[in-house]
Amino acid sequence: MKNKIIFISYVSFILLFTLYFLFDTFLIERKYENVDNSNIIETEDNKGSVISNSNYYIDDNIIIEIKEYYENDTLIHVADIIVSSPAYLKTALAKDSYGKNVVEKTSTIAERKNAILAINGDYYGVQEKGYVLRNGVIYRNTSALREDLVIYEDGSFEIINEGDITLEELKEKGAYNVFSFGPSLVIDKEISVSKNDEVDKAMSSNPRTAIGIISENHYVFVVSDGRTSESEGLSLYELATFMKEELNVDIAYNLDGGGSSTMYFNGEVVNNPTTNGRIKERSVSDIVYIGY
Amino acid sequence: MILSTLVTKKELIWYLIFTMFILLFGYVYELFSHNVNSYYMEYAFLIPLLGFTIFGLLLFFKIKTNSTSRVIISLSIITFTLYSILKGVLEIYGTTNKLINIYIVLGVILLLIGVLLLIFKRKLVK
Numbered sequence: 183m184k185n186k187i188i189f190i191s192y193v194s195f196i197l198l199f200t201l202y203f204l205f206d207t208f209l210i211e212r213k214y215e216n217v218d219n220s221n222i223i224e225t226e227d228n229k230g231s232v233i234s235n236s237n238y239y240i241d242d243n244i245i246i247e248i249k250e251y252y253e254n255d256t257l258i259h260v261a262d263i264i265v266s267s268p269a270y271l272k273t274a275l276a277k278d279s280y281g282k283n284v285v286e287k288t289s290t291i292a293e294r295k296n297a298i299l300a301i302n303g304d305y306y307g308v309q310e311k312g313y314v315l316r317n318g319v320i321y322r323n324t325s326a327l328r329e330d331l332v333i334y335e336d337g338s339f340e341i342i343n344e345g346d347i348t349l350e351e352l353k354e355k356g357a358y359n360v361f362s363f364g365p366s367l368v369i370d371k372e373i374s375v376s377k378n379d380e381v382d383k384a385m386s387s388n389p390r391t392a393i394g395i396i397s398e399n400h401y402v403f404v405v406s407d408g409r410t411s412e413s414e415g416l417s418l419y420e421l422a423t424f425m426k427e428e429l430n431v432d433i434a435y436n437l438d439g440g441g442s443s444t445m446y447f448n449g450e451v452v453n454n455p456t457t458n459g460r461i462k463e464r465s466v467s468d469i470v471y472i473g474y
Numbered sequence: 475m476i477l478s479t480l481v482t483k484k485e486l487i488w489y490l491i492f493t494m495f496i497l498l499f500g501y502v503y504e505l506f507s508h509n510v511n512s513y514y515m516e517y518a519f520l521i522p523l524l525g526f527t528i529f530g531l532l533l534f535f536k537i538k539t540n541s542t543s544r545v546i547i548s549l550s551i552i553t554f555t556l557y558s559i560l561k562g563v564l565e566i567y568g569t570t571n572k573l574i575n576i577y578i579v580l581g582v583i584l585l586l587i588g589v590l591l592l593i594f595k596r597k598l599v600k
Contacts, residue, residue: 185545192549199576200556207564207571308569387509409508440508440568 213281214321221318223269223335223358225474234448239298244270244472246299248447251428254420257413259445259453260429261299261403263472268337268399273303273316273359275468280314280321282307285465288444289451292471300446300471301391301403304363305438307467312362313349316468323349329364331393331435332357339395339433341366341374359470361437367392367422368434377419387415389443389456393470394431402429403470405445409456442466478538481529485544489526493519496555500562507566515562518555525551543591550584553577 230242239246243266251258265271274295276286284307292300306314312326318335325344332340335358342352344362352360366374389408395401404425408415416424418436425434441464444455455463497519504511525548532539557577564570 185542188542189545189549193552196549196553196556196580200560203560203571203573206573207569208567305568308567310570310572440510 209283211281211283213277213279213284215280217275217278217280217316218319219317222272223318225267225269227474229474234298236448236450236452239448243267244298246447246472248452251424253424253428254416255414256406256408256416256420257453258404258406258416258424261301261445261447262429263299263401263403265337265399265401265472268333268335270472270474271333271337271401271470272297272473273468273470275316276307276466285467287463287465288442288469289446289463290465291469292446293449295469295471295473297446297469297471297473298448299403299473300444300469301393301405302438302442302444302466303468303470304361305442305467306362309362313344313352313360314362315349315353315357315360318353318358320349320353326362328362329366331361331364331366331433333359333361337395337399339435341369341433341435361393361435361470363437364435365418366433366435367418368394368426368431371426371430371432373419373422373426375418375422377417387417388439389441389453390416390418390421390439391437391443391445392421392425392434393437394425394429394434396429396431402431402434403445404429404434405443405453407454407456408443410454410461413454437470438466446471479541480536480538481533481544483533485548486526486529486533489522489529489548492552492555493522493526496522496559499559503562503566510566510568512562512565514558514565518558518562521551521555521558539592543588546584546591547588550581550588553581553584557581 226243233240237248245264247262249260274291276284276291288300288302311324312328313330314322327345330342330344332342332352334356390406392404406416407413425431441456444463445453451463454461500515500518503515560574
């Protein structure tokens with residue numbers, strides 16, 4: 183009888199704790215601080231004449247062309263972007279707050295920010311470590327020893343290792359946005375992943391999101407569909423090869439993929455995001471976007 | 475009075491069912507994880523299987539042990555198994571949570587209490 187009481191009491195306790203653990207991991211929203219917009223670089227608001235449809239957006243400062251490719255049994259959406267100033271390449275956090283489990287759909291954040299084009303970011307909120315610097319503000323400076331993408335105020339890209347430099351040092355060097363996901367796909371026009379490289383335990387054939395720079399003020403956002411019968415998905419090596427050979431990027435970096443992979447353009451989600459086997463947009467922590 | 479008893483068949487059956495449930499759970503979970511795998515999820519069943527093996531050997535060699543210590547060791551095995559499953563869930567989702575370390579701490583404490591109780595009570599019986 184005594185043993186039965188010990189057993190039932192402990193099992194009840196550990197199951198209740200597990201329930202709390204799962205809620206804490208996936209559901210309980212914790213806002214640590216509101217977004218600080220004091221460091222945002224001002225952009226020219228005068229757009230001039232605007233021409234736009236489902237494939238193009240052209241004004242005096244921004245030119246975006248949406249293209250579709252079909253490679254490796256995968257539908258790949260590419261946004262080719264030319265801007266007059268790197269200040270039009272922006273980032274935003276869900277609910278304008280930095281925190282854990284603070285999420286919104288890419289399209290919802292994009293609409294709130296009046297973004298013309300947006301993709302999901304690095305989903306910083308699911309990690310407890312890794313640099314988070316957005317629009318010139320440091321939110322998290324703990325190293326996860328990951329390979330990061332640094333976007334400087336002048337719009338140039340650099341790939342760094344978190345173990346080699348602190349976030350404060352990066353900011354002093356002029357870093358404006360830092361993404362901690364990875365890995366890098368292309369560095370100096372050379373593929374930087376091997377055929378066996380994957381994100382943590384994620385195998386090939388997955389939806390992917392990537393960002394790249396071709397030349398000064400010329401960027402690409404890439405989102406590939408996956409996990410469907412129409413579009414299998416890409417391995418990191420396939421994505422890197424595509425960005426190097428088809429898009430001729432100088433530097434390319436892998437952002438959060440899987441169910442998070444979303445591209446938004448002119449008020450519409452242009453790809454087919456998959457969540458739990460269904461075509462459905464997943465909520466994420468952050469986005470990268472082009473807008474005023 | 476301190477009672478030492480043989481491991482019962484009921485205890486062994488419980489371990490066997492628990493092992494099979496964890497094996498099945500890990501298999502089904504990974505079926506829906508889009509080829510994202512975790513060794514913690516795949517091999518979590520080895521922990522209750524280890525319990526089954528140890529308890530089975532105790533029965534096979536007819537070694538009498540204190541039933542309370544066996545219950546506490548079983549609770550530690552449940553805790554370690556939960557750790558492995560949850561670690562697998564985190565890995566597959568691509569996230570982390572420091573709270574997971576609590577399972578390791580609880581598991582080790584329970585294991586130590588169970589083993590100490592086993593040794594201490596066997597000495598008392600002698």
